[in-house]
Amino acid sequence: xEQVQGIVRIANRYKIPLFTISTGKNFAYxxxxxxxxxxxxxxxxxxxxxxxxNEDRNFALVEPGVTYFDLYRxxxxxxxxxxxxxxxxxxxxxxxxxxxxxxxxxxxAFRDHFSAHCGMEVVxxxxxxxxxxxxxxxxxxxxxxxxxxxxPDPSGLFGQGNFGxxxxxxxxxxxxxxxxxxxKISVPKRLDLIPMVKALNYLSDSGLIGEPxxxxxxxxxxxxADFRAVLAKPGGPTDTEFDRFAADNNLxxxxxxxxxxxxxxxNLANWEYAKDLFRQRVPGAxxxxxxxxxxxxxxxxxxxxxxxPYPSSAPYDPAFGVPNLKNWRYxxxxxxxxxxxxxxxxxxxxxxxxxxxxxxxxxxIFGDAPPGHLSAHExxxxxxxxxxxxxxxxxFSNRLPDARIPLHLAFRQxxxxxxxxxxxxxxRGGGRARLGDYRSPPVYQDIVASAxxxxxxxxRRFHETLKDAVDPNGILSPGRGGVWPALHRKHRRV
Amino acid sequence: xEQVQGIVRIANRYKIPLFTISTGKNFAYxxxxxxxxxxxxxxxxxxxxxxxxNEDRNFALVEPGVTYFDLYRxxxxxxxxxxxxxxxxxxxxxxxxxxxxxxxxxxxAFRDHFSAHCGMEVVxxxxxxxxxxxxxxxxxxxxxxxxxxxxPDPSGLFGQGNFGxxxxxxxxxxxxxxxxxxxKISVPKRLDLIPMVKALNYLSDSGLIGEPxxxxxxxxxxxxADFRAVLAKPGGPTDTEFDRFAADNNLxxxxxxxxxxxxxxxNLANWEYAKDLFRQRVPGAxxxxxxxxxxxxxxxxxxxxxxxPYPSSAPYDPAFGVPNLKNWRYxxxxxxxxxxxxxxxxxxxxxxxxxxxxxxxxxxIFGDAPPGHLSAHExxxxxxxxxxxxxxxxxFSNRLPDARIPLHLAFRQxxxxxxxxxxxxxxRGGGRARLGDYRSPPVYQDIVASAxxxxxxxxRRFHETLKDAVDPNGILSPGRGGVWPALHRKHRRV
Numbered sequence: 001x002e003q004v005q006g007i008v009r010i011a012n013r014y015k016i017p018l019f020t021i022s023t024g025k026n027f028a029y030x031x032x033x034x035x036x037x038x039x040x041x042x043x044x045x046x047x048x049x050x051x052x053x054n055e056d057r058n059f060a061l062v063e064p065g066v067t068y069f070d071l072y073r074x075x076x077x078x079x080x081x082x083x084x085x086x087x088x089x090x091x092x093x094x095x096x097x098x099x100x101x102x103x104x105x106x107x108x109a110f111r112d113h114f115s116a117h118c119g120m121e122v123v124x125x126x127x128x129x130x131x132x133x134x135x136x137x138x139x140x141x142x143x144x145x146x147x148x149x150x151x152p153d154p155s156g157l158f159g160q161g162n163f164g165x166x167x168x169x170x171x172x173x174x175x176x177x178x179x180x181x182x183x184k185i186s187v188p189k190r191l192d193l194i195p196m197v198k199a200l201n202y203l204s205d206s207g208l209i210g211e212p213x214x215x216x217x218x219x220x221x222x223x224x225a226d227f228r229a230v231l232a233k234p235g236g237p238t239d240t241e242f243d244r245f246a247a248d249n250n251l252x253x254x255x256x257x258x259x260x261x262x263x264x265x266x267n268l269a270n271w272e273y274a275k276d277l278f279r280q281r282v283p284g285a286x287x288x289x290x291x292x293x294x295x296x297x298x299x300x301x302x303x304x305x306x307x308x309p310y311p312s313s314a315p316y317d318p319a320f321g322v323p324n325l326k327n328w329r330y331x332x333x334x335x336x337x338x339x340x341x342x343x344x345x346x347x348x349x350x351x352x353x354x355x356x357x358x359x360x361x362x363x364x365i366f367g368d369a370p371p372g373h374l375s376a377h378e379x380x381x382x383x384x385x386x387x388x389x390x391x392x393x394x395x396f397s398n399r400l401p402d403a404r405i406p407l408h409l410a411f412r413q414x415x416x417x418x419x420x421x422x423x424x425x426x427x428r429g430g431g432r433a434r435l436g437d438y439r440s441p442p443v444y445q446d447i448v449a450s451a452x453x454x455x456x457x458x459x460r461r462f463h464e465t466l467k468d469a470v471d472p473n474g475i476l477s478p479g480r481g482g483v484w485p486a487l488h489r490k491h492r493r494v
Numbered sequence: 495x496e497q498v499q500g501i502v503r504i505a506n507r508y509k510i511p512l513f514t515i516s517t518g519k520n521f522a523y524x525x526x527x528x529x530x531x532x533x534x535x536x537x538x539x540x541x542x543x544x545x546x547x548n549e550d551r552n553f554a555l556v557e558p559g560v561t562y563f564d565l566y567r568x569x570x571x572x573x574x575x576x577x578x579x580x581x582x583x584x585x586x587x588x589x590x591x592x593x594x595x596x597x598x599x600x601x602x603a604f605r606d607h608f609s610a611h612c613g614m615e616v617v618x619x620x621x622x623x624x625x626x627x628x629x630x631x632x633x634x635x636x637x638x639x640x641x642x643x644x645x646p647d648p649s650g651l652f653g654q655g656n657f658g659x660x661x662x663x664x665x666x667x668x669x670x671x672x673x674x675x676x677x678k679i680s681v682p683k684r685l686d687l688i689p690m691v692k693a694l695n696y697l698s699d700s701g702l703i704g705e706p707x708x709x710x711x712x713x714x715x716x717x718x719a720d721f722r723a724v725l726a727k728p729g730g731p732t733d734t735e736f737d738r739f740a741a742d743n744n745l746x747x748x749x750x751x752x753x754x755x756x757x758x759x760x761n762l763a764n765w766e767y768a769k770d771l772f773r774q775r776v777p778g779a780x781x782x783x784x785x786x787x788x789x790x791x792x793x794x795x796x797x798x799x800x801x802x803p804y805p806s807s808a809p810y811d812p813a814f815g816v817p818n819l820k821n822w823r824y825x826x827x828x829x830x831x832x833x834x835x836x837x838x839x840x841x842x843x844x845x846x847x848x849x850x851x852x853x854x855x856x857x858x859i860f861g862d863a864p865p866g867h868l869s870a871h872e873x874x875x876x877x878x879x880x881x882x883x884x885x886x887x888x889x890f891s892n893r894l895p896d897a898r899i900p901l902h903l904a905f906r907q908x909x910x911x912x913x914x915x916x917x918x919x920x921x922r923g924g925g926r927a928r929l930g931d932y933r934s935p936p937v938y939q940d941i942v943a944s945a946x947x948x949x950x951x952x953x954r955r956f957h958e959t960l961k962d963a964v965d966p967n968g969i970l971s972p973g974r975g976g977v978w979p980a981l982h983r984k985h986r987r988v
Contacts, residue, residue: 056692057848058699101642107701109603114642128952134845136946136953137930141847148595148608150931151943151975152655152957161646175696178767198550202669205552206756207601207701262700265763273672273757351628353635354551436631437644449645452630458622459630462964463646469963470956481645 001121001129001167007042008165009127011475017488018042019477020165022064022096027089029100030441035479036491045093047167055080059118059144061170064095068323082173083321085110090323095169099159101439105211105318106174107261108204114159116172118144122164125471129167144170160439161463162477162485163470176295179264180320183271183290186217186252187282190242193254194356195281200256201354202277208270210259210319217251218242224249236363252286259319264292295320350435362435442479446493449482464489495617495661501536502659503621505969511982512536513971514659516558516590521583523594524935529973530985539587541661549574553612553638555664558589562817576667577815579604584817589663593653595933599705599812600668601755602698608653610666612638616658619965623661638664654933655957656971656979657964670789673758674814677765677784680711680746681776684736687748688850689775694750695848696771702764704753704813711745712736718743730857746780753813758786789814844929856929936973940987943976958983 011018019039024032032041048065053075060071060082068090075082085104087097098113110116119133133149134142147155147170157163187196203209221227227245230237237245246253258274260267271290278285293301302317317324352358440448452459463483467474474485484492505512513533518526526535542559547569554565554576562584569576579598581591592607604610613627627643628636641649641664651657681690697703715721721739724731731739740747752768754761765784772779787795796811811818846852934942946953957977961968968979978986 057695109699109701115609124952124956128955129949130952130956131948132953134930136948138948140845140930141852142845142930145847146845146932148650148653148932149953150654150934150946151939151953151977152657153650153653154953154956154960156642156647156650159642159647160644163646172699175700177700201551205603205666206669206671207603208756208760262702263763263767266702266760266767269757269759269763273760351634351636351640353639358635436628436634436636438640438642440644445645452644454625454630454632455623458618458624459626459643459645459648461622462618462624462648465963466648466960469959483645 001047001123004042004044004047004123004165004167005127005129008123008125008475011040012125012127012473015473015475015487016040017475017478019480020044022093022099023067023091025067025089025092026096026100028441029439030443033442035442035445035477036488039478042165044165044167050074051168053078053080053082053173054144055082055175057144058082058173058175059170060084060094060173061119061144061168062094063168064093064166066095067091067093068097072321072323081176083110083176084171084173084323085113085116085321086318086323087113088318088327089325090318091325094171095166098169098171099166101160105259105316106321107210108207110172110174111211113171117155118147118170118172119149120155120158120166120170121168122158122166124164125473125476130164133170135170144172157466160481162480162483163467165476174261174321177261177263179262179267179295180293180297181260181264181267181271181290182257182319183260183274184255184257184288185274185278186255186286186288187278188243188246188252188284190239190246190253190360191356192282192285193360196254196256196278197354197356197359199274199277199281203258203270203274208260208273210261213257213259215255215257216253217255218246218253220251221245221249257290264294267292349437349439351438352435445479445482450494452482495541495615495623498536498538498541498617498659498661499621499623502617502619502969505534506619506621506967509967509981510534510969511972512969513974514538516587516593517561517585519561519583519586520590520594522935523933524937527936529936529939529971530982533972536659538659538661544568545662547572547574547576547667548638549576549669551638552576552667552669553664554578554588554667555613555638555662556588557662558587558660560589561585561587562591566815566817575670577604577670578665578667578817579607579610579815580812580817581607582812582821583819584812585819588665589660592663592665593660595654599753599810600815601704602701604666604668605705607665611649612641612664612666614649614652614660614664615662616652616660618658619967619970624658627664638666651960654975656974656977657961659970668755668815671755671757673756673761673789674787674791675754675758675761675765675784676751676813677754677768678749678751678782679768679772680749680780680782681772682737682740682746682778684733684740684747684854685850686776686779687854690748690750690772691848691850691853693768693771693775697752697764697768702754702767704755707751707753709749709751710747711749712740712747714745715739715743751784758788761786843931843933845932846929939973939976944988946976 007018010016017036017039019034019036020042021032021044023045024043026032032043034041044063045065047063048070049063050066050071051061051063053060053071062071068084068086071084071094072090075084083106084094085106087102087104094113098117102113104111104113119131119135121129121131121135123129130136131143132153132155133147134140134145136149147153154163158166187193200212204212230241230245242253258271260270262270275287278287297320302320302322317326350362352362436451437444437448449460450457460482464486467483468486471485474487478485478488479491501512504510511530511533513528513530514536515526515538517539518537520526526537528535538557539559541557542564543557544560544565545555545557547554547565556565562578562580565578565588566584569578577600578588579600581596581598588607592611596607598605598607613625613629615623615625615629617623624630625637626647626649627641628634628639630643641647648657652660681687694706698706724735724739736747752765754764756764769781772781791814796814796816811820844856846856930945931938931942943954944951954976958980961977962980965979968981972979972982973985
C-alpha cells in the first residue's frame with residue numbers, strides 16, 4: 001500500500017496516467033487493456049495477502065492480487081465452514097471482479113459481488129489512503145460488519161470507476177450449507193416464459209432459490225433444417241410456429257433449473273413449494289426430480305461435469321463455490337473451435353426488465369442478427385445477480401479464420417440494427433426496449449456510458465466534476481467506466 | 495421536481511443554505527432539525543406520489559413525501575402481494591428513512607433500507623437532475639432492475655449526506671410470504687451468548703431467519719434489590735454472580751426469538767434446524783414452540799399486541815410489514831412517563847462486531863453508567879439490518895421533571911467515561927472496543943463523524959473536496975453527516 005502511494009505520488013509529479021489491474025484476468029471485458037493508449041499498467045497481483053477469513057462472522061478481507069483459487073485453497077486448508085461465490089473462471093481476483101460488478105452462482109445476497117463487499121481501503125489520486133465503512137474508525141473490530149459507516153458512503157465510486165486504487169476489500173461469505181438440491185421445471189409454450197419468469201421472481205426475491213439456470217429443450221432442434229430456416233427469418237419464428245415445432249417434436253419451449261441451498265429438509269420443502277407454484281401458474285408445466293447433495297461434495301462428484309451447467313442436473317463447480325477454469329473449454333467448443341481453445345470473448349450484457357415479455361422482445365431484436373452466430377445462446381437467458389437481469393454474449397475463436405470477424409460483425413449488426421452506431425441504448429420505435437450494458441470492455445465503454453444520458457448526460461458531468469476535483473492530473477485509469485479527467489477528455493470516443 | 499430545481503437555483507444565486515427533509519419525522523435522530531442555524535427548511539412532504547408498485551418484479555418507486563402508511567394503504571387497496579419493510583414508527587418516509595440508513599424487521603435483503611434501494615432521481619446543487627442505475631438510460635424499463643447501472647455509482651453519496659436532493663427512489667419489496675413462524679430459544683449462562691450469537695450469524699447469513707429479537711429473562715429480576723445492587727456495581731455483575739442469580743431464580747441468561755418467513759413447511763423445517771443447531775452448540779439450551787401464522791394476518795391478530803415485540807411470541811406489526819405508531823407509547827412507558835407519552839428520544843447506536851464477546855464488552859462499558867437509566871435496555875440487544883450490529887438507546891420524557899437531565903447525563907457519562915468528550919469512537923485501553931454510531935441526530939453528527947478518522951481524516955477530506963466541487967455555494971444541507979462545505983466549514987463542532 002505504501003508502494004502504491006509512492007507510485008501515485010510520482011505519477012502525479014510527472015502527470016503519468018496509470019491503469020490499475022488486480023490480476024488482469026478480466027476476460028470478456030478487455031482483460032488488462034487500458035482505455036487510454038500510453039498508460040502505465042499498475043499491476044497489483046503481488047499484493048496477494050489474505051488478511052482474514054472469519055467463519056464466526058462470515059467474511060473475508062483480501063488484497064487485490066488474491067485469486068479465487070487462492071482464497072478457496074486458504075479456506076480448504078483450514079477447513080473453514082464458509083463458501084466463496086465465484087464467477088465462471090476462478091483465476092481472477094475477488095477484488096477486481098467485484099469492482100467490475102462481476103457476478104456468481106449461489107444465493108442472491110452473495111451473487112452480486114460488489115453489493116456483497118463490506119468495506120474497502122483505497123489509495124486516492126493524491127496519495128492519501130481512506131477506508132470506507134467501519135474501517136474509517138481506527139482500531140475498530142467492526143470494519144466488515146457494516147459497509148455504510150457514518151455519513152455518505154463513497155464506495156460506489158470505486159466500482160467500474162477511477163476514483164481510487166482499492167488495496168483491501170472485505171466480502172461477506174455464505175456459511176457452508178448443509179445440503180444442495182437441484183431440480184428442473186419445463187413449460188410447454190413460448191409465451192409460458194411470462195408466468196415462468198414471474199414465478200421465478202417470486203422464488204428469487206423470497207430468498208428460496210439460488211441462481212435460476214434457464215435453457216430450452218428446443219436446442220435439440222439445432223440440427224433441424226426446417227427449424228433453422230424459421231430461426232433465420234427476419235424476426236425469427238412466430239409464437240405459433242415456435243409452439244408447433246415444440247409440440248411436433250414433443251419438446252417443451254423453456255426449462256429452468258432451480259438450485260436450493262440450506263438444510264436438506266428446507267431444500268425439499270422449497271422444491272415442493274416451487275413445483276406447486278409452477279403447476280398452479282403454468283398449465284402443462286412439468287417438474288423433473290433432481291438430486292440432493294450433502295455438503296461438502298467430493299472431488300469425484302464435481303468431476304462428473306466437464307461443461308457448463310445448464311441445463312444439466314449435475315453439479316457445476318461454481319454452484320458449490322469451487323473455482324475452476326472449465327468454462328473456457330466449453331466456450332471454445334461453443335465457438336466452434338476445433339481444439340476447444342478460445343481466444344476471444346466479447347459480450348453484450350444488457351439489463352432487461354425481469355418480465356417474460358421483455359425477454360421475448362429482446363430475443364426478437366437479436367433474432368435479427370445472422371443466425372448460427374448468436375443461436376448457440378439464443379435460448380439461454382440468465383437471471384443475473386441481484387436477480388435482476390438477463391444477458392446474451394458472443395464468443396469467438398481466432399483459430400477459426402472465418403470466425404472472428406463475422407461474429408463480431410453479427411454482434412455489431414444485431415445492435416446497430418436498432419440504433420445506428422450505438423452498441424448500448426437500443427431503441428425500437430422511439431425509445432422502447434432500451435437496453436444498456438452492465439459491464440463492458442474498454443473499447444466499448446464510451447459508447448455504453450454515453451447511452452446513460454438522462455438529463456443530457458447529467459451523470460457523466462457529475463462524475464467528471466468529481467473526478468477533476470480529486471484527480472486533477474488525471475492519473476488514475478483515465479476513461480475507465482466512461483469517466484475521463486479534463487486532461488485526457490479529448491480521447492473520449494463518443 | 496422542477497420546483498425543487500427552481501428553489502436550488504434561487505438558493506445558489508443568493509447563497510441561501512437549504513436543509514432538506516422528506517417528512518421531518520426522523521425522531522431519535524433529530525427530527526427535522528438542521529445542522530446549521532439559519533437554513534431554510536426545504537420540506538418535500540407534498541411530493542407524495544406513489545409512481546409505481548410492481549408485484550411481478552417486486553419493487554416500488556416513490557417520492558420523498560410518501561409515508562409508510564401511504565404506501566401500505568396503496569398496496570392494500572389494490573390487493574398487491576408485496577410487503578414493505580418498515581421501521582418502528584410508520585409515519586416517516588421510505589425515502590427519508592433509507593437515506594438516513596434506517597432499518598426494519600423482515601428479511602435481511604430488505605431490512606437495510608438503503609441497500610434495498612434500486613435507483614434514485616436526484617436534483618444536484620447546480621439545479622441539474624440525474625438518475626442513478628438504469629434510470630440514467632432514457633426510456634429504459636429497467637430503472638428498478640439494477641442499481642449499479644454502468645460506470646461508477648454515486649448513490650452512496652446521497653445517503654446521510656448532502657450531495658443532492660433525492661426526488662424519486664426505488665425500493666425492492668419482499669413478495670408476500672405464505673406464512674410466518676416465530677419461536678423462542680433460551681440459553682442458561684451469561685457466556686452462552688457467545689455460541690448463541692455465532693449460531694444466529696449462521697442462520698442469518700444463510701438467509702434462514704428474519705431479524706432475531708434478543709432479550710433476557712433476567713429482566714424479571716428488575717425489582718429484585720440484590721440483583722439491582724449487583725447491577726449497580728462498577729463493571730456490573732461478574733459472570734459467576736450473574737449465573738448464580740439466574741440459577742437461583744430458575745431463569746435463563748439470554749433468549750432470542752427467531753422469525754421465519756416463507757412457505758409454511760419451509761418455516762417449520764428451518765425452525766427444526768435451528769433447534770437442533772442450538773441444542774448441539776449450547777448445553778442446556780431450551781426451545782419454546784411458537785406459532786405459525788398464515789399470511790395475511792387479520793387485524794384482530796395484530797391487535798393482540800400493543801407493545802414492542804421482544805420477547806413476546808406475539809405478532810408485532812412491522813414484523814408483518816404493517817406500519818404503526820405503537821412504539822411511541824411503549825417508549826413512553828419505558829421512560830417512566832406516567833401518561834405513556836414520550837417527548838424525547840436520543841440514541842447511541844454503535845456498530846459492534848457480531849460476536850458474543852464483543853457484545854459483553856460493550857455491555858460492561860455501559861454497565862458503568864448510572865443504573866436504572868440504561869437498565870431498561872441493558873439486556874436488550876438487536877441484530878441490526880444487514881445482520882451486522884447491535885445497539886442500545888436512551889429515551890426520556892420531559893413530563894417527568896427529573897428524567898430528562900439525568901438520563902442525558904447518564905448517556906454522556908457512559909460514553910465519556912471511556913473517552914472524554916467523545917460520544918463515538920470509544921476506546922478502552924488504547925483503542926480496543928472502539929465503537930462508532932451508524933446514525934445520529936445533527937447535534938452529535940460532527941463528533942460522530944470526527945471519530946471516523948482513519949488516515950488523519952482522509953474520508954472527511956475526500957468528502958469535502960467532492961462537496962466543494964459540486965456545491966461551491968454550500969447550499970445543500972451544510973454539515974449533514976459531518977460534511978461541511980467551504981463556506982460554512984467554520985461551523986463544524988469538532
